[in-house]
Amino acid sequence: MPNPAPPETCCRLETGAEGQVLRLSGEWTLARLAELQTGLNTLGIDARQPLRLHASGLGILDSAGANHLISHLDRLGIPFPRLHLSGFSAQELALLKLVAGRRGGVVERSRRRGRRGLTQVVGWHAWEIARGTRAGLAFIGQTSQALGDLLRRPGLMRGRELFVQLEMVGLRAIPIVMLMSYLIGVVFAYLLGIQMQKFSANHLVVDGVGIGIAREMAPLITAVLMAGRSGAAFTAHLGAMKVNQEIDAIVTLGLSPFQVLVLPRLFAIVLMLPLLTFVADVAGMIGAAHVAAWNLGIPAASFYDRLQTVLPLNTVLFGLGKTPVFAAAIALIACHSGFTVQRDARSVGLHTTSTVVRSIVAVILINAAFAVAYPEIEP
Amino acid sequence: MKDTASVVDVVGLRTQLAGHWVHDGVSFALRPGEVTALIGGSGTGKTVLLNQLVGLLKPSGGQVKLFGQDLAKLSAGELRRLRRRFGLLFQDGALFSAMRVAENVATPLREHMPWLPARLRDEVVDLKLALAGLPPDAAGKMPSELSGGMRKRAALARALALEPDLLLLDEPTSGLDPISAREFDRTLRVLVDSLRLTVLFTTHDLESLWGLADRVIVLFEGKVIADGPAREVAQLPHEWIRSYFDTRTVE
16 A cells, blocks of 8 residues: 555645646545645535545545545536546546445534424423323223233233232331331430420420321322332333343233233232331331430320320321322322333433332322311311 | 464463463464454453453463563563554443543544644544434533444444554443444454454454454353364364354344
8 A cells, every 4th residue: 555645735726728637635534634625625626527535645545434435526516437547546436436336425514413493392392291181091900900800810911020019118118118217206305395395285295296297298298209219110110121022922822911910910019008108107206205205305105105095096007098199199109100101211311210209299189189188187 | 464464463372260260272363354344252350351462461381462562571561552443332431431532533543643632633533423323413522422333333433532553342232222233343344444453352243253254263161162263163073163153144
């Protein structure tokens, strides 16, 4: 191969008797593309006269360089077949021919970047919301159908999967639920205690904490925790299975993904959320009792004694009773979201995020509905 | 010529995966401009070997040299510079699913040649997509919207983006129809001849073996049992090689 010429010259135009001669020199490579562009632009090639490419000084030619040369001349109005080539090696000629033959149309830039106008974005989102609602309702319908099948044929129950999920959703969540609820109880009792001390009514802390935790805080905190913990796990797991075509495989084997995947998760979380909430109730009360003993001068024995008289059982049951509804909402949102993952990695992340946000919103909305529907609870 | 100029140098490579010796003393060298096929039964560590060549996996023993540099002794910066000089086509493409096809191909250019103006970068991207045999409208699509064969071509375009000296291909023609596969072989042949590309590819496609490869390396039970032109390798008396070439010709 000839030695590369000094880097600043890439090409020289000579006009002679039989037309123009473009002498190529130096390296025509990807790394020097910008210099080649400026070099070619300063030449002033006349498209009406015949053009000969002469490559005696050419160092290295790669596909990007060859493409740039051909594209530039093409834009000037000199297509590749009209060029006269001389001094190229057989390899360089093969490359030029390959590039000239394969060079396709230029893709419109806005389409490639995927930019959309405002109306398109609004329309697309509206369409997505409508489609999502419809798909969500369909999902609830399919789950109910699967539930009906299960009631008629209890043999469809996937015991193993259910117990795995019970362990994942329930057992392993106990430490974090206890810790969270204990801390909430501590903070609640502490702040309430500061207010109550102003009226020398320390013992009323027990009333406030008891009702506050049993009715609102424990169910809500546990449900939010479960939405973040189990909801995200459901979506990510089902989404990864979808990406891996495992769900298709389940269908192909003649099984129902609702029986195999959705119902065990639904049952697990519906069973476990009330139990975890009860654990949270207890932990919250213990936290409050500790603060009452240390800060407010209420011994633990009197705390629990008063709790028995001021906290009606119905309040506790009301708090526990709304959690299966939260749980069902979390499971349905999470599983549906997992099933609608597209076959790429980004989609799994997007859907997991959306599960957590949507199920927390759903839990808080349902809780508000309960609060409005039952403002007072008969003791 | 052999030692000083070789692009890839593998010496006494040993690999243990999950308590099992996948490679037990694999050695070979690739010279510039050579197209080499790596064949072997499933599970003989072909893909593992490719991953070791690009520094994704560390061998348990032995030495891997790329362009004369020992991979194990390179700093992160040196490895990064070295990575510009080779492209790897993963078996199932491994396109970035969050990016459109054109952006996938533009990514190596953007990362390694940030000085390149966007217009020129797009020009290169269009060319690579065309060279890989993709229609122009594929550029704006997401990888999830493409068929398996199209994904493979897009991945080839990405591997070719930086004009690499060394191209490593993991089963490039699997999942392609025979016509596209032969087209792929022809394209690669021209690129190899005109750009002095060195290619190492694993394959189960006997047509590619005959049509494309200058040389065949056979892995069997952790060792290289044959290394030479396809025609010579096919004549070897080894049992596995016999059945490999026989089954394929019967088909």
